[in-house]
Amino acid sequence: MSESTTADRLAEPAPPVSRRTGVRADLVTVGVALLVIAAAAGVGLYYNRPDSGVVIYAFVPPLFGNWLPHVGPGSVFAVLIAAAVVLQGPALAARLPWRRALAAGYLASLAWIFSLAMVDGWSRGFAGRLTTPQEYLHEVPGITDIPRFLREFSSRILDFQPNSWTTHVSGHPPGATLVFVWLDRLGLHGGAWASTVVVLVAALIAVAVPVTLAALGRPEAARAALPFAVLSPGAVWLGVSGDGLFAGVTATGIALLALSTAAFRARRGHAWPTALAAGVLLGYGIFLSYGLVLLGVVAVAVVILGRQWRAAAFAVLGALAVVGAFAAAGFWWLDGYHLVVERYYQGVALVRPYSYWVWADLAAVAVACGPAVVAAARRGVTAAFLPPTRRSLLRDPVLLIAVAAVLAILFADSSGLSKAEVERIWLPFSAWLVPATALLPTGHRRGWLAGQAVVALAVNHLVLTNW
Template identity: 40%
Template sequence: MSATEATGAARGARAARSPRDRRTARALWTWALLVAVSFAAGAILHALGVLTIDHLPPLHGHFRVPPLTLLPAIVFGGAAVLFLPALTARLGFRRALLVSYGCALAWTTLLAISADGLSAPLTHPQEYPAVLPMVGDDPLGWLASFTRRLPEYPTHVRGHPPLPVLVLWSLAALGLSGPLWAALLVVAVGCSATVAIALTVRELAGERAARRALPYLALTPASVWIATSMDAFFAGVGAWGVALLVLGGRAGRRGRIARGAGWGAGAGVLLGALPYLSYGLVPYLLIPVVVAVAARVPREVALAALAGASAVTAAFAAAGFLWPSGVLATHAEWAADPGAARPYLYFLFANLGVLAMLTGPATAVGLARPGPGGVRAVVAAALVAVLALDVSGVTRGEVERIWVPYALWIGLAASLTPGRRWLTAQVVTGSLLQGLVLSPW
């Protein structure tokens, strides 16, 4: 080949790549602009006194100088970028799941202990553990009076249904009381979403797609708020609800109807528990609906899931807690809270800037690229759910924790950007968020 021909071939190759490169550049600029404008507008509003309860809007935190204690997390993140993709590609699938789960646990824990420690967020007087003395030895009595006594409770309890408190009460009843055990539960369940989502992706798009997703799930920037916000626990419960649904569908399609129905009932119990963990998880239920359609879950399994979810609702009603009454009481408390005075239009935009930070730049690039239809469908469902919450106006700030259950699914788009540089970008984003932001969670 002559020099002229070689030059022409190189130009042709660059031209062929240019549409994808332009899409990548646009996605990155959009991501960066969304984040930058959110902070710039927030700083102006804070300086003008419009935002008084947020010191680093759109985040509910403070700026800080990165501590030296962050160094172990950075080193681990760099090592994971080098080795995790190869391990998840070559190991047996079950081992790949275990390695990814271990990586998620280590990354999340190292991020957390670089600040005030793993359990520090759950020691705040406005967090769920603070109300456990009021539950005492009578959880059913406490549950029956929950709505009536709502104004007496700490902020996070007033803003949520009663199930998070009952989960922590059950943990204490097993002899595992205290904020450290609660933090360990939150991190263990939150990080397990890595496994559950990968299992779901395998049913939707095949094992190869699931293996590609594992490193991005384990090293998501959202890990900053997986340790230790109860919303990470919610994320794990929801992810396993979806995973059990598709596993039940798999068994049902293979003729194992009874086993499939059992998985489906378990999925229904977990998914039915979501509205009793957080009112903001109602739109999340769009995800299992879309997954059930995409995975062609048999009717028997779907009906079993509905039965499981109905059983949860019936159990709470029998115990004296009616979900609609809880919603109305919580809305009244929210309306009287200073958070309700936050400007709607700013957070309508800035909440999406926070979502961009939680999902990272690789997700923005992945959203601009083609991918398996099943993965696209579940990412779209999570995006629609987030937009519904955002437009509702009940999520005005503090969404860095509220978005966690949704961000893990949206972050699947990052797996459509193969190459270590994008995984590196995710780790850098998480490290910067942990290093520069002093968050109460």
């Protein structure tokens, strides 16, 4: 899609940002976030003492993992890729032809995710990630009849049964496991192939986020956000976890929804198939993870910005088709959801304290987002709600999409169904905070990108992340 097409403006152009405007407030905001992270770490370490009487099951609070300072075969490459994106990313994103910029962003994201995974080594960091006893691939050999698998899925969700599903299979709808079953049926057996597909899909976030902004009338913001979509600390968990796959699938669905609104405005023939495809991907998303129903907040934001309700109608049809297909095959989403909530409190969630995780989760997601996104979120809130910079929230995709992502995270946090591990679980939500980075002053973007890289490299080299 050309920029001349996407520049059918719905949003008022953002005023130029002064290089000095708000920088001190940005740094104060990041400082406050660091204090919250430090508090979460301190309280968590206290709770981890044998005599505390509290169990949080997180040994590097607020992150889920184990302390293990280490280097690996991906270390040098990760540093070099980070340096290249910091030094050249903003300039290349600004001057390359649009499609080449997107292609470069995708390849850079792919290299960044893979190099971080390889810090932990080929087996521990990549090929073996999805083969542990609690992961999806553990169940794949036993699934020989897909219709039967779907009919019986709900009956095996609860724990303490002879045939209970493993942790990740039981904790998600059957769509997640089906992806890996289909890969196996295609001859792509084992952990290496599964991890490769996950990373290939997860890297689509670096395309989907800028494409969405451009399709909604902010191509200059799309170019500004592109390097930040690449160099995200969340890449530590994109490679390799099922949630990376979920984030890539749903981000692509959101991007297709935005593209369909632009296509309807331009009266293009592919408008309705694009909207239908968006609905299918987003509909399948809720069969990857129950919590992804909250991405409906972001989808609604895109429809409001695009002002094309025909796109919404076709997307809803696509999503309902997916729901209907699963129901016809024997799995009803609401039944699975209620059972998985019961299963959730059969495990560590029963003892993990909500009073701690309700705020420590926000510290964990701040680490996964990085300082640039934290500062950008402060700018977004200021621009949307506070004078004198207040702009129309419903006309600017940079603001409304970021606000929608914040709401999705707050809803997920308050539910109490994500106590810990949200640096991974909330990747599909945190990806949509990245548009706010377009609000960062041009002259400071390299510095913020460097901060993103430092956080990712520090976490990956100091912590052995789980799952």
